[in-house]
Amino acid sequence: xxxxxxxxxxxxxxxxxxxxxxxxxxxxxxxxxxxxxxxxxxxxxxxxxxxxxxxxxxxxxxxxxxxxxxxxxxxxxxxxxxxxxxxxxxxxxxxxxxxxxxxxxxxxxxxxxxxxxxxxxxxxxxxxxxxxxxxxxxxxxxxxxxxxxxxxxxxxxxxxxxxxxxxxxxxxxxxxxxxxxxxxxxxxxxxxxxxxxxxxxxxxxxxxxxxxxxxxxxxxxxxxxxxxxxxxxxxxxxxxxxxxxxxxxxxxxxxxxxxxxxxxxxxx
Numbered sequence: 001x002x003x004x005x006x007x008x009x010x011x012x013x014x015x016x017x018x019x020x021x022x023x024x025x026x027x028x029x030x031x032x033x034x035x036x037x038x039x040x041x042x043x044x045x046x047x048x049x050x051x052x053x054x055x056x057x058x059x060x061x062x063x064x065x066x067x068x069x070x071x072x073x074x075x076x077x078x079x080x081x082x083x084x085x086x087x088x089x090x091x092x093x094x095x096x097x098x099x100x101x102x103x104x105x106x107x108x109x110x111x112x113x114x115x116x117x118x119x120x121x122x123x124x125x126x127x128x129x130x131x132x133x134x135x136x137x138x139x140x141x142x143x144x145x146x147x148x149x150x151x152x153x154x155x156x157x158x159x160x161x162x163x164x165x166x167x168x169x170x171x172x173x174x175x176x177x178x179x180x181x182x183x184x185x186x187x188x189x190x191x192x193x194x195x196x197x198x199x200x201x202x203x204x205x206x207x208x209x210x211x212x213x214x215x216x217x218x219x220x221x222x223x224x225x226x227x228x229x230x231x232x233x234x235x236x237x238x239x240x241x242x243x244x245x246x247x248x249x250x251x252x253x254x255x256x257x258x259x260x261x262x263x264x265x266x267x268x
Contacts, residue, residue, distance in 0.1 A: 094212035104192035126161025196248030
């Protein structure tokens with residue numbers, strides 16, 4: 001190899017090295033520029049979606065819909081929050097309107113339905129579990145012995161069934177056994193927290209409440225069925241958008257109005 005070729009090769013290698021550094025620098029500059037552009041877009045979107053949009057929605061809600069924006073909370077005469085019009089509560093006292101059945105007992109932390117379809121026989125009879133207990137062990141509450149299987153019982157589940165709910169509703173409201181009942185009052189809702197019942201279900205409870213309130217005396221002694229029917233009409237909400245669903249009555253609001261007019265009791 002001639003000595004004159006060595007400097008030429010070194011010069012060519014140096015040119016390649018310079019070209020590589022220039023290309024790398026250009027690429028790094030472009031990456032940095034694109035990254036900065038992405039960061040600017042992120043900051044703009046963060047400002048719009050994370051600050052401006054919630055702020056505008058909050059201002060609109062608090063200005064035009066303060067009741068809904070703050071949880072649709074209901075308060076009693078002492079200005080104490082007793083619940084939300086969006087979440088039902090369990091009422092068992094004869095002095096109040098009762099809501100529809102719930103497989104969760106109106107537990108907002110465990111919302112769920114019975115998940116029984118219209119062709120499932122348990123929708124009518126209720127859910128049952130077969131349990132076998134040791135000899136001498138106390139029998140589970142409301143259990144039914146299984147024929148031919150010693151120490152084995154059928155225990156009712158969380159959903160009592162249309163038949164049992166209907167029988168219970170007619171009994172507590174002193175209705176004849178053949179009284180037709182609306183569907184909502186003998187079936188559980190999908191959430192277990194339904195705050196409303198149908199107008200028909202509310203009206204079927206009027207006579208029972210009038211009798212129970214008369215026994216309390218005072219203002220309640222003057223309560224008439226016509227008064228409760230007027231109260232139901234007042235608290236009846238129409239169809240959504242004028243054509244979706246059926247009119248309903250908010251049970252908590254109805255009982256709150258009942259207490260407001262005829263004396264506050266312990267809502268239960």
